Amino acid sequence: MSAGPGTPTRQPVGAGSLVAAVEQRLAKFFVTRREILEPLGPVVADTARALEAFVLRGGKRTRPAFAWTGWLGAGKSAEDPQADAVLTACAALELVQAAALIHDDIIDSSRTRRGFPTVHVDYETRHRDGRWAGDPAHYGASIAILIGDLALAWADDMTRGAGLDAGQERRFAPVWSAMRTEVLSGQILDIHGEAGGDESVEAALLINRFKTAAYTIERPLHLGAVLADADDELIAAYREFGTDIGIAFQLRDDLLGVFGDPAVTGKPSGDDLREGKRTVLIAEALSRADVTAPAAAALLRSSLGTDVTPEQVAELRGILTDLGAVDAVEARITDLTDRALTALDASTATADAKRQLRAMALAATARAY
Amino acid sequence: MSAGPGTPTRQPVGAGSLVAAVEQRLAKFFVTRREILEPLGPVVADTARALEAFVLRGGKRTRPAFAWTGWLGAGKSAEDPQADAVLTACAALELVQAAALIHDDIIDSSRTRRGFPTVHVDYETRHRDGRWAGDPAHYGASIAILIGDLALAWADDMTRGAGLDAGQERRFAPVWSAMRTEVLSGQILDIHGEAGGDESVEAALLINRFKTAAYTIERPLHLGAVLADADDELIAAYREFGTDIGIAFQLRDDLLGVFGDPAVTGKPSGDDLREGKRTVLIAEALSRADVTAPAAAALLRSSLGTDVTPEQVAELRGILTDLGAVDAVEARITDLTDRALTALDASTATADAKRQLRAMALAATARAY
Numbered sequence: 001m002s003a004g005p006g007t008p009t010r011q012p013v014g015a016g017s018l019v020a021a022v023e024q025r026l027a028k029f030f031v032t033r034r035e036i037l038e039p040l041g042p043v044v045a046d047t048a049r050a051l052e053a054f055v056l057r058g059g060k061r062t063r064p065a066f067a068w069t070g071w072l073g074a075g076k077s078a079e080d081p082q083a084d085a086v087l088t089a090c091a092a093l094e095l096v097q098a099a100a101l102i103h104d105d106i107i108d109s110s111r112t113r114r115g116f117p118t119v120h121v122d123y124e125t126r127h128r129d130g131r132w133a134g135d136p137a138h139y140g141a142s143i144a145i146l147i148g149d150l151a152l153a154w155a156d157d158m159t160r161g162a163g164l165d166a167g168q169e170r171r172f173a174p175v176w177s178a179m180r181t182e183v184l185s186g187q188i189l190d191i192h193g194e195a196g197g198d199e200s201v202e203a204a205l206l207i208n209r210f211k212t213a214a215y216t217i218e219r220p221l222h223l224g225a226v227l228a229d230a231d232d233e234l235i236a237a238y239r240e241f242g243t244d245i246g247i248a249f250q251l252r253d254d255l256l257g258v259f260g261d262p263a264v265t266g267k268p269s270g271d272d273l274r275e276g277k278r279t280v281l282i283a284e285a286l287s288r289a290d291v292t293a294p295a296a297a298a299l300l301r302s303s304l305g306t307d308v309t310p311e312q313v314a315e316l317r318g319i320l321t322d323l324g325a326v327d328a329v330e331a332r333i334t335d336l337t338d339r340a341l342t343a344l345d346a347s348t349a350t351a352d353a354k355r356q357l358r359a360m361a362l363a364a365t366a367r368a369y
Numbered sequence: 370m371s372a373g374p375g376t377p378t379r380q381p382v383g384a385g386s387l388v389a390a391v392e393q394r395l396a397k398f399f400v401t402r403r404e405i406l407e408p409l410g411p412v413v414a415d416t417a418r419a420l421e422a423f424v425l426r427g428g429k430r431t432r433p434a435f436a437w438t439g440w441l442g443a444g445k446s447a448e449d450p451q452a453d454a455v456l457t458a459c460a461a462l463e464l465v466q467a468a469a470l471i472h473d474d475i476i477d478s479s480r481t482r483r484g485f486p487t488v489h490v491d492y493e494t495r496h497r498d499g500r501w502a503g504d505p506a507h508y509g510a511s512i513a514i515l516i517g518d519l520a521l522a523w524a525d526d527m528t529r530g531a532g533l534d535a536g537q538e539r540r541f542a543p544v545w546s547a548m549r550t551e552v553l554s555g556q557i558l559d560i561h562g563e564a565g566g567d568e569s570v571e572a573a574l575l576i577n578r579f580k581t582a583a584y585t586i587e588r589p590l591h592l593g594a595v596l597a598d599a600d601d602e603l604i605a606a607y608r609e610f611g612t613d614i615g616i617a618f619q620l621r622d623d624l625l626g627v628f629g630d631p632a633v634t635g636k637p638s639g640d641d642l643r644e645g646k647r648t649v650l651i652a653e654a655l656s657r658a659d660v661t662a663p664a665a666a667a668l669l670r671s672s673l674g675t676d677v678t679p680e681q682v683a684e685l686r687g688i689l690t691d692l693g694a695v696d697a698v699e700a701r702i703t704d705l706t707d708r709a710l711t712a713l714d715a716s717t718a719t720a721d722a723k724r725q726l727r728a729m730a731l732a733a734t735a736r737a738y
Contacts, residue, residue, distance in 0.1 A: 132564040
């Protein structure tokens with residue numbers, strides 16, 4: 001057992017040492033792929049390198065951090081004989097995330113991620129530069145679909161090869177299954193909602209619940225807990241905490257998507273308005289405007305998903321605030337965070353884990369604009 | 370143990386009873402998904418139904434049949450206590466196949482499959498009929514990417530929930546991993562080859578090897594063998610047989626794609642020429658024409674991937690035949706089949722399995738046009 005994974009009990013999870021340990025496990029996994037891919041030749045080796053670069057390029061490793069903290073919080077330690085296997089299984093969450101991001105970027109027609117071209121754009125450019133046959137954009141999307149598929153399959157391979165014992169495997173499988181099904185289903189709901197125009201707060205909350213909360217916090221904690229063979233009571237507390245904090249995190253993200261400082265969010269100001277995202281914030285605003293301010297409702301509906309100017313963004317922000325939608329979302333965030341922290345405090349998680357999870361919860365939901 | 374899975378020892382595998390048993394396991398698996406999906410609401414339930422309909426709509430269940438025969442051939446029987454678990458794991462291959470087909474249809478821009486609209490076209494139509502927001506084709510592709518992802522994740526879930534014992538799980542994992550990596554890599558090679566225009570026979574054979582042979586025959590047999598804890602000798606024989614027959618099968622398919630009777634193949638005559646597929650047949654023809662018939666080479670290159678008329682198809686067929694490419698491919702099929710059957714005969718597989726596999730090999734590679 002390397003020193004890395006032990007550190008989270010002594011410093012905030014998600015900080016350098018766990019991130020490094022997760023990335024080391026991922027890098028090690030990619031080495032095992034090279035052997036399998038060798039007979040397939042240089043083209044495939046090159047796509048595997050593209051995926052490896054994508055996975056190792058960065059990210060906060062949020063999901064492994066929650067899973068690992070969930071495991072520690074059930075009374076396990078980095079010196080446990082199974083700690084290395086558990087950390088590897090936690091790190092595999094980053095391959096699910098890579099698959100989700102690569103496919104999401106095709107779906108959202110995103111051109112860049114983390115300051116680099118998205119995978120489909122990367123391959124579109126290679127096609128164009130090479131003056132190959134066919135349509136560059138279609139080629140890029142095709143290769144990116146397959147690279148995302150590889151990431152999804154490899155996530156599984158990584159957990160199966162992690163060295164979990166038979167009991168861990170048995171407890172892990174249904175939670176792992178639920179997590180992937182939920183995030184994919186949440187994405188389906190999201191796309192369907194945007195296309196079909198379901199404007200209700202309930203629809204937006206359902207997407208938050210599964211696309212973000214279950215996938216990012218609830219299920220990673222749950223996975224950590226079952227790997228530690230935690231009792232039902234702790235699992236229930238983790239899941240309650242994870243669901244509430246996960247939804248609160250998404251609500252904060254929704255506010256940042258409209259009001260965030262581009263220097264902090266890394267996205268153009270008001271980007272969510274331009275994308276026409278069906279967030280709880282927008283749903284809340286529309287349901288209020290429909291009752292009290294039909295003109296504002298009409299303006300919101302006609303502006304969302306269009307290429308609004310900075311002046312229009314400012315006007316829409318004013319409308320969202322005046323309608324009370326911003327306050328309503330802030331109140332939801334406060335309520336959810338309070339409820340989550342109450343569940344956490346009342347749980348049997350270790351004192352260290354409670355401190356960690358509280359810090360992670362506050363970091364994920366704090367006002368930052 | 371139901372009566373179904375026992376039958377393959379008494380009648381050709383791939384025939385009604387095994388197909389029915391595989392489909393029954395798949396249907397049972399989809400019932401377990403409904404419970405997980407219930408909290409996600411009707412939109413997701415509907416996409417799960419679309420995937421279930423796609424999976425259960427038909428197909429020859431070739432991969433489960435080879436896997437199951439591989440298991441029986443290692444001396445196991447349908448009365449084995451693990452037979453039910455093994456059959457379920459074999460059936461899960463159909464979910465990998467569903468994922469591959471759904472994503473392939475996006476990549477190939479195919480509009481129909483098995484007489485039904487492809488998944489992305491189905492959702493494109495729903496979008497158009499519903500007069501929803503955004504681009505119908507992009508919506509259709511997006512939903513189909515996610516449904517394919519679900520199929521890929523569920524294939525894993527189905528194997529993890531099959532009831533394999535710890536030894537079976539351990540032996541199964543690396544072969545399952547290799548199989549998925551190989552088919553996805555083979556698809557990447559295929560797309561890259563078409564775009565980049567690698568015209569060599571070697572490039573076409575490499576794609577055949579991994580996209581078809583490993584995925585369709587070699588690895589399914591290998592999976593069946595490891596589930597039966599077969600010895601290395603039988604595994605090697607299966608793999609040799611599977612690779613050779615798999616490549617031969619693809620070569621036959623390539624010939625059918627140009628010379629096949631539309632009434633038999635279900636595809637328009639000469640469809641592979643229109644799609645510009647880089648098959649061994651074409652590679653063989655080009656390498657010959659470059660030496661002996663430059664005009665024929667130029668015509669082939671300028672025609673491939675264009676919307677050729679029936680008259681042009683007839684002309685191209687004549688060129689392929691006159692160049693000796695058809696005979697060369699036929700000779701390869703004969704050699705590969707002979708070599709495969711020799712390996713099979715010399716193996717320690719049961720007499721029943723040898724009979725089955727011989728019949729399956731001949732059915733897959735026989736001249737049928």
